[in-house]
Structures are given as structure tokens and as C-alpha cells.
Amino acid sequence: MKLDLLTYLFEIINFFVLLWILKKLLYNPVISVLKKRKSYIDQKIREAEEAESKLKKIKDEYNQVVKEMEELKKTKIAQIAKEVQQEKERLYSEMKKELDAQRQKFLESLEIEKKEAINELKEETVRYALKFVSKLLSGISDRNLHKKLLSIAIEGIKSVNREEIDDIAAELKERNTVTVETAYPLSEEEIESIKKSIKDMFGIDVTIKTEERKDLIAGVKIHIASKMIDASLEGQISVFETLLRDKIETS
Numbered sequence: 001m002k003l004d005l006l007t008y009l010f011e012i013i014n015f016f017v018l019l020w021i022l023k024k025l026l027y028n029p030v031i032s033v034l035k036k037r038k039s040y041i042d043q044k045i046r047e048a049e050e051a052e053s054k055l056k057k058i059k060d061e062y063n064q065v066v067k068e069m070e071e072l073k074k075t076k077i078a079q080i081a082k083e084v085q086q087e088k089e090r091l092y093s094e095m096k097k098e099l100d101a102q103r104q105k106f107l108e109s110l111e112i113e114k115k116e117a118i119n120e121l122k123e124e125t126v127r128y129a130l131k132f133v134s135k136l137l138s139g140i141s142d143r144n145l146h147k148k149l150l151s152i153a154i155e156g157i158k159s160v161n162r163e164e165i166d167d168i169a170a171e172l173k174e175r176n177t178v179t180v181e182t183a184y185p186l187s188e189e190e191i192e193s194i195k196k197s198i199k200d201m202f203g204i205d206v207t208i209k210t211e212e213r214k215d216l217i218a219g220v221k222i223h224i225a226s227k228m229i230d231a232s233l234e235g236q237i238s239v240f241e242t243l244l245r246d247k248i249e250t251s
Contacts, residue, residue: 141218141233146184149219153231157197157222164227165202171225172204179209179223183216183232198224 219232
């Protein structure tokens with residue numbers, strides 16, 4: 001029997017065609033069905049695993065809640081006891097603070113009363129001292145003492161700081177009246193002496209206006225523009241009062 005080449009070739013072609021037909025019509029659908037089946041099975045497995053995981057999680061959460069409730073039950077009484085103790089301590093602390101505040105307020109009021117009494121005593125001391133000095137100086141005051149104090153005032157004019165001379169001179173040009181407060185009436189010679197001292201110092205001819213003040217005790221207060229030269233016993237008493245108050249305040 002001879003081999004028919006065409007027949008053989010035709011059989012081979014038929015075989016491959018059959019394979020192609022089987023692949024298209026049977027293999028691919030079967031494979032697709034198997035893949036879908038496998039995917040479905042995998043999904044169900046995952047869902048089962050997830051359900052199992054959720055169940056385990058719920059169980060763990062339940063166990064945790066039970067454990068926490070047990071711990072809460074064990075610690076609740078201790079916590080209440082602690083809170084009661086803290087409240088007792090708080091009330092005690094507030095009561096102590098209130099008592100301390102009242103004590104401090106009482107001590108402060110005592111200190112204020114003490115300071116007021118001391119200040120009143122100091123003020124009384126100053127008043128009696130000034131009264132005594134004023135009475136003493138009034139007793140020894142006379143015209144001779146007055147003249148000496150006037151001489152001191154005139155020397156005060158001559159010793160004005162050089163830095164002040166120009167400013168005072170400018171003020172005197174605008175208002176050349178000089179007021180002299182005096183414990184005793186001034187003579188024409190004394191007034192001229194004051195005018196000359198001002199003329200020599202500031203180069204301005206001034207008019208002297210006198211005001212008699214017995215409360216100066218002795219001496220004068222000379223108002224040259226904005227500057228005052230105080231050579232009165234009253235002024236010295238004021239200086240003494242200031243020194244006395246400073247001394248008492250620092251003692």
C-alpha cells in the first residue's frame with residue numbers, strides 16, 4: 001500500500017483545524033467556566049475567612065469588655081474611696097486657706113492701725129517741734145536779726161548761678177518789678193541796696209514792691225522773676241520741717 005502524500009497532508013490539516021475548532025468552541029469556554037468557578041470558590045473562601053476573622057474580633061472585643069468590666073468592678077470602690085479622701089483634703093485645704101486669709105487680714109489691719117498711730121505720733125511731734133521753734137524764734141527776733149537776714153538775702157542775689165543770670169535778666173526785661181516780702185518795714189537805704197545788687201548782677205533797673213508779712217518772723221523773701229531768695233525765719237522753719245520729717249520717716 002502506497003502512502004498518499006496528499007491524503008496524509010489533508011489529514012494533518014484536518015487535525016489542526018479540529019484542534020482550532022475545539023479550542024474555540026470547547027476549550028476556551030470550559031477554561032472560562034473553570035476560572036469563574038475558581039474565582040467564585042476563592043471569593044467564598046475569603047468571605048468565610050473574613051466572617052471567621054470578624055467573629056474572632058467580636059469574640060476578642062467581648063472578652064476585652066468583660067475583662068474591663070471586671071477591672072472596673074475591682075477598682076471602682078478604691079476610686080470612690082480615693083475621691084472621698086481627695087474631697088476631704090480639698091475641704092480641709094479650703095478651710096485652712098480661709099483661716100489663713102482671715103488671720104492675714106487681721107494682721108494687716110493691725111499693721112495699718114499701727115502705721116496710722118505712728119504717723120499720727122510723728123505728725124504730732126512735727127507740729128509741737130515747729131510750734132516750739134516758731135515761738136522760740138519769735139521771742140529772739142528783732143530788727144537786728146532782721147537786718148542780718150536781709151544782708152544774707154542780698155548776698156544770695158550776688159551768688160546766683162551764672163547759668164541762671166541770662167534767663168532771669170530776660171524775664172526782668174519783660175517785667176522789671178521785684179516783690180520783697182518782709183517781716184519789718186524796709187528803709188529807703190535797704191530798698192536801694194536791694195536794687196543796686198540786682199542792677200549789678202543782672203544789669204536791669206527794677207522797681208521794688210514791698211509786702212509786709214509778720215508771719216515771716218524776721219528776714220525777707222525776694223522774688224526776682226521766677227527765682228525766689230528766701231532769707232526769712234519762716235523759710236528756715238520750713239527747711240527745718242522738711243529735714244525733721246525726712247529724719248522721722250527714715251527712723
